[in-house]
Amino acid sequence: MRVSGRTRDGGHIPAAGRTSALTPTARVVRLRRRISLLFALTSAVGLIAMGALAVRSDSARWREQLDHSMDADTSWALGLLETDEDGRLDTGVLAETVTTDCPPLTVLLVNADDPDDVTVQHAPAKACLDVSPAVVLAAGRAAARADDTLAFDRRTRDGRPVRVFTQPFYAPEATDDEGPQGVLVTVADAAGPRSDHQRLVWIVTGGCAVLVLLSAAVGHVLSGWAVRPALAALGRQEAFLADAAHDLRTPAASLRTLAETALRGETDSAEVHRRTLRLAEGMGRLVDGLLTRARLMSGTATVARQPLRLDQLAEAVVDDAPVADHRVRVEAEETVVVADPDLVRRAVGNLLGNALAHGHAPGVPADVLVTVTRDGTLTVEDAGPGLPPEVAGALFARFRSGSGSTGLGLSIASWVAHAHGGTLTVEPREQGGLGGARFVLRLPTSG
Incomplete structure (x- = not known):
């Protein structure tokens, strides 16, 4: 039994078993x-209409x-009909x-009277065609009543399809008001043409079915191409919401805890203000990183390429x-x-901030070397604990970071490198062992 009603504040309680609202992705897939x-139905209607027209025309x-062949036979036979002196029809010559x-x-x-x-x-x-006399007489009566040439589809006694053709003729002295003196009836075999027609019907039907299936497949592919940007946009939106929910949860909880501690008077107000300021600055950087990544991934942040002194930019970032x-230290060409x-x-x-945050042992100042070479390579080396091989391969994915970091900085740096046709890689600072991480950013040079 389904139960539905309203809450105390007037809100509607959905009935049990009611289908929940579709997600945006599910709505795009349904679209x-x-x-x-719709593409398949439109194609089917058009193909069926064209097929029906072709079958009808054939x-x-x-x-x-x-009919044209039998009309020629009856017209020639009518010239052989004669009338005797008493006005009676003579078929002897015929x-x-x-x-x-x-x-x-x-x-x-x-x-003449009936x-x-x-x-x-x-x-x-x-x-040669065994047609029932009743069929011939019925065709003659129809032609006499209509006072015109008529043709009918009939069958022989053994079921063979034939075409019956009737041609009225008139007495030599007949006036315009008088009806026909008689009717000449001829029969033609229709088995061959009808068989060819049935073959055409099957070909058209099969062709329409194949084309409808093909159009459905093509429509499915085209619709997939059409909704792909929408699905990609929804994926980016869901990724952004996941990023925001993941990274804002911790600082928000810290602010709540700090506020509750301050209300209980357990912490000095100056210390509360300092910690609140640090959390606010961290959340500001977090929100800025989230928005930057969302703009980059959605394509709203365009890449304005121009000649740039990479060595001067590196020195300015360090300053x-x-x-x-x-x-x-900076060593730049x-x-x-x-x-x-x-x-x-x-x-x-982001690369420098990552080195300052994670490129040193706890309690020990970081030692970072930034190198710029003429081939468009910028290297950031630290003296931290290094990177295990299983971590290095996924370091540029979302949320892959050390403690206290948002996990977006390296992801954004990797995207910037690929957006310019460059690369961003990471490797141990000293080959063959630990001793820090070495991030290598390569960008295309003006040459």
């Missing part, structure tokens, strides 16, 4: 399915061909001149960094690269 289905074509057995030619006389009253004046002795008691100054400054700053 892709609908686009594919059906009319083979009937017209048979019988003597042509063989009316194949194609079967039947001459019917029509009662078009439905028709009698056989001449019939083939042994017709602006909060070095404190740490030791940072005059180097010009083609890059975005703001993004490269951000990447170099």
Whole structure:
């Protein structure tokens, strides 16, 4: 049993078992399915309409061909009909001149007072197509009533399809108001044309089915290409929200704990203010890193490439960094690269900040060496504990960092390098053993 109702504050309680709202990704996937289905249905309607038109045209074509042939036979046979002195129809010349057995030619006389009253004046002795006399008489009556040429699809007594053609004729002295004197009926074999027509129907049907399936597959692929940017944007959005939730949770909890401690009066107010300021600065850097990464990954932060003195930029980053008691040395050659100054400054700053934060033992000042060479390579070396091999391969992924870090700095630096067509790698400072980490940023030079 499903239960639904309202809460005390007027909110609606959803019924038990009701389907939850779809996620944005699920809605985009559903939209892709609908686009594919609409594409397939549109193609199916168009192909079916064209196929039906082709089948109908072919059906009319083979009937017209048979009718034209039989019309020529009946027109020639009408010239052989004569009338005696009493006005009676004489079919002797017709019988003597042509063989009316194949194609079967039947001459019917029509009662002037009653078009439905028709009698056989001449019939083939042994017709090659065994059509029931009732079929011939019915066709003659229809032509007499309509006073016009008619054609019908009928079958022989053994079920073979035939085409029955009727041609009214008139007495020599007949006026325009008088009906036909008789009707000439002929029959043609329709098995061959009908078989060809059925073959065409199967070909068109099979072709339409194959094309509909092909269009459905193409529509599915095209819709996938169409929704791919939306899915990528949703993925970036979900990644950004995950980053924010992951990294803001700890400083927010620290601020809450600090505020509760201050309210209880257990800590000196000056110390509370200092710790609050440090947390606020850390959260500011965190939010700035999150926004920078989101802009970079979404493409809203464009790469404005221009000639840039990498050595001067490295020296400026070191001068602006909060070095404190740490030791940072710069060995730079005059180097010009083609890059975005703001993004490269951000990447170099992140590499230097990572070295100052993790490139030393606890309680020992960091010793960092920044090197710039003419081939567009910037190296940041520290004297920390080094990197285990299993960590180095995933160091530039989100959240892969040491304690106290957001895990975004190296990820942003790696993205900046690849956005400029360069690379960012990490390796031990001393080959063959530990002794610090060596981050190598390579950027394209102006040469």
